[in-house]
Amino acid sequence: MRKIRTILGTTLLALVLALLAISSFAQQTNRAEIDDKYKWNLTDIYPSDEAWRDAVNALSSELDQIETFKGTLTKSAENLLKAMKFNSNVSKEATRLYIYASMNSDLDSRDSKYNGMKQELQHLFANFGAKAAFIEPEILATDWATIDGFIKEKPELEQYRMGLENMFRTKAHSLSEGEERIMALSSTVTGTAADIYGTFRNAEMPAPKAVLTNGDTIEVTSAAYSRYRASSNREDRQRVFEAYWHNFAKFKASIGEMLNGNVKSDMFQAQARRYESSLKSALYPNNIPVDVYHSLVENVNKNLPAFHRYLEIKKRMLGVDTLKYLDLYAPVVKDVDLNYTYDEGSKLVLEALKPLGKEYTSTVKKAIDERWIDVYPTEGKVTGAYSNGAFYDGHPYILLNYNDLYDDVSTLAHELGHTMQSYFSNKNQPYPTSDYAIFVAEVASTFNEQLLFNYMVKTVKDEDVKLSLLMNWLDGFKGTLFRQTQFAEFELKIHEEAEKGNPLTGDSFSEIYDDIVKRYYGHDQNICFVDDYIDMEWAYIPHFYYNFYVYQYSTSFTASISLAEKVMSGDKKALENYMTFLSAGSSDYPIELLKAAGVDMTTAEPFEKAIAAMNKVMDEIEVILDKKGL
Known part of the structure; x- marks a missing residue:
């Protein structure tokens, strides 16, 4: 699950990338050929890209209001409630904006339009996070007894109790206003490694070819790999495995740098806090x-x-x-x-x-x-499967790559x-x-x-x-x-x-992975x-970019x-x-x-x-x- 959070921990995006059951519905590559009943209806989120743009502009015009709350949060229960409501409303609308752009992008990662929309939002929200950086330090400058008293005085604050309690529990890892501002701004770059990996893996990484025992030559895409690794013909499995993993090995150094960049991002977050x-x-x-x-x-x-x-x-x-x-x-x-x-x-x-x-x-x-579910694989569609439940006022969505x-x-x-x-x-x-x-x-x-x-x-x-x-x-x-x-x-x-302090490279990742898998x-x-060649399998797993996610499957x-x-x-x-x-x-x-x-x-x-x-x-x-x- 990939999450981007606002200051108070409310979800901005929750994608559950579950399973690596990558589909291979190879014959149906043209999205236009698929019946609409098997495709998402994203107009439930916004009726059009134009409506999305109007919503972005409307939210952008409101974001500066966060600064009006500065210096007032702990003066009264009413002030705290107003700030919490504003922050929560921004988070909810930001989530809606982001999932519209993100899921449209997932349907065809080759189309830069929606990827550009995502980047625009990431920049917008990073700036908002920087402006809102005063919230947590200002609240933590008082004591819990004061905040608890506010909650009892204003029952509407009860819905924020869990987040506020957790804020005080993690107080030792909170930073000053200036430092929190820097952390918020850093979000525009700390996810770069994961973004590069996703784009390269889903859209630009060339697929190798393999000749099957029947003489057919196939492109060993991720979808084809998933299909043929389940083949009853062992020789075909061998040929597909060798082509697929040797192809990954050609990009070992580059993908190694991507994962190394992600690990460094995790370390930065940990050490800074x-x-x-x-x-x-x-x-x-x-x-x-x-x-x-x-x-x-x-x-x-x-x-x-x-x-x-x-x-x-x-x-x-x-x-x-x-x-x-x-x-x-x-x-x-x-x-x-x-x-x-x-x-x-x-x-x-x-x-x-x-x-x-x-x-x-x-x-x-x-x-x-x-039409909550997008069923079949098409060219450029992201691999795997996930459920996105972040559209609070609407309904969840599921992405599949169904192969019967x-x-x-x-x-x-x-x-x-x-x-x-x-x-x-x-x-x-x-x-x-x-x-x-x-x-x-x-x-x-x-x-x-x-x-x-x-x-x-x-x-x-x-x-x-x-x-x-x-x-x-x-x-x-x-x-x-x-x-x-x-x-x-x-x-x-x-x-x-x-x-x-040990270096991480494609070679060292393969060495560590080889030891564990064997x-x-x-x-x-x-x-x-x-x-x-299985020592390259680490390069196939997108979950390594989600900050200690995979153990929770187990x-x-x-x-x-x-x-x-x-x-x-x-x-x-x-x-x-x-x-x-x-x-x-x-x-x-x-x-x-x-x-x-x-x-x-x-x-x-x-x-x-x-x-x-x-x-x-x-x-x-x-x-x-x-x-x-x-």
């Missing part, structure tokens, strides 16, 4: 103990034998002498093609989500029917989880607490995936299809818990190296052979397994608690919200339950394999 590390800087504002991060990495490394068991099952089902990294996405059940059109997949998801109640499923249907695979159905369920959390939080929370922290963002999404899996396993009768679904779940488990923790360990390591996959134990996944088990057992109180969680926004700290929902992430219990669930599925798979004599 007097945090002991970039990790602490990323986690402390949401009151997440760094032990949660370290424990995740340690627990995963301790449980690599369970991961290796999964790899041995994969090897057994593929019938290969040596399992290779390029085999990990290959179909393992012969003659079973889990293909679903988007319309079929939508119906499956709606059925699977019925345990969450009528309001939940009717809103999901509305999202499908009323079961993974795409699962991705749809995943993104709808994000969308529904945004929908319920926006509906039940005032704007200042409608956003939710990154730490809980992946709970609702992986919860939906779990419901879909359970529905599919219970409804299918064919043993081969069931086996395919069970393996698909394990693949998802691998991708969400082990693979994301692998990324989290890499992200932690590169920041630690930079903080020690350890996780048991390369030296002959569990899974990892080709040397923590959220373990939380969602625990919560889903309770809801699916028919526990009405568990369902009530879960729906309360979805509606809570940022009304409390993430750890406390999850505790109220029924899971304590400061303990090892959620992780242990997740590993137990994994072993249970592997037991079931092995029973079927033994029965089939495989």
Whole structure:
């Protein structure tokens, strides 16, 4: 999830970039050929670019008013309320402006028009942030008792309590007015590395070619790579892997500088605000103990034998002498093609989500029917999938790259989880607490995936299809818990190296990544052979530009397994608690919200339950394999 925040922590942009299930709907590259019902209706945000421009001009004319509040904030409850309201209204309108430009840009990253609109807004908001830099220092110049008294005097201030309390909790990391102004202005440059990476990767990076075993020559775009890595033809997988990763290696130095620039930006933010590390800087504002991060990495490394068991099952089902990294996405059940059109997949998801109640499923249907979702890949469209729930007065949006695979159905369920959390939080929370922290963002999404899996396993009768679904779940488990923790360990390591003063280059990134990936996959134990060119995979992961985001896929996944088990057992109180969680926004700290929902992430219990669930599925798979004599 990528966030740009105003002074008081209100969300300016919340994009959940979830999964790396990049689609390959290769035949449909012309957006004009796609039926409108499968495309976003962005006129819900603004009816036209002209209306957007009018809104920009209107907001611009109001921004200087922020300076009229200077020196008045702590003189009365009324003054504080006026300033908070003004800041909140600016944030809400700025968010609306930004998502319109951003999502239009995402539909065709080759079109510089909307990218230019984004840059214009970034400059505008950076200037506003500089003018508003006095707010936090001025409030912190008084004591909490005074602010608490204001809130009691003016009940309208209650909606800002959480943000104000957190401001005082993080007081040691707040700066003077002048310093805050510099920090605000710096936002125009600190995101440059991520912007360059996104533009290069999605729009300008040339695609290599590969010759398939049938003689066809293909362009190995990211979409094609995603398609052919799941091919049943091992030689084709080999050729596509080699072409794709060797192509990344040609740009190792440049992409290395991009990621190095992002790490330096994280370090700058941390050091400027007097945090002991970039990790602490990323986690402390949401009151997440760094032990949660370290424990995740340690627990995963301790449980690599369970991961290796999964790899041995994969090897057994593929019938290969040596399992290779390029085999990990290959179909393992012969003659079973889990293909679903988007319309079929939508119906499956709606059925699977019925345990969450009528309001939940009717809103999901509305999202499908009323063009909240942009479904298919087209030329220039950003890869992957995300849900953007930042349009507070409207509705969330989902970007997909749907390719008729079961993974795409699962991705749809995943993104709808994000969308529904945004929908319920926006509906039940005032704007200042409608956003939710990154730490809980992946709970609702992986919860939906779990419901879909359970529905599919219970409804299918064919043993081969069931086996395919069970393996698909394990693949998802691998991708969400082990693979994301692998990324989290890499992200932690590169920041630690930079903080020690060690240089970061494309070569050093590859060396660090190679060591981690080979350890996780048991390369030296002959569990899974990892080709040397996989040391470039770090350059493929956009999440490394989102400041310690990826670990939350893993923590959220373990939380969602625990919560889903309770809801699916028919526990009405568990369902009530879960729906309360979805509606809570940022009304409390993430750890406390999850505790109220029924899971304590400061303990090892959620992780242990997740590993137990994994072993249970592997037991079931092995029973079927033994029965089939495989």
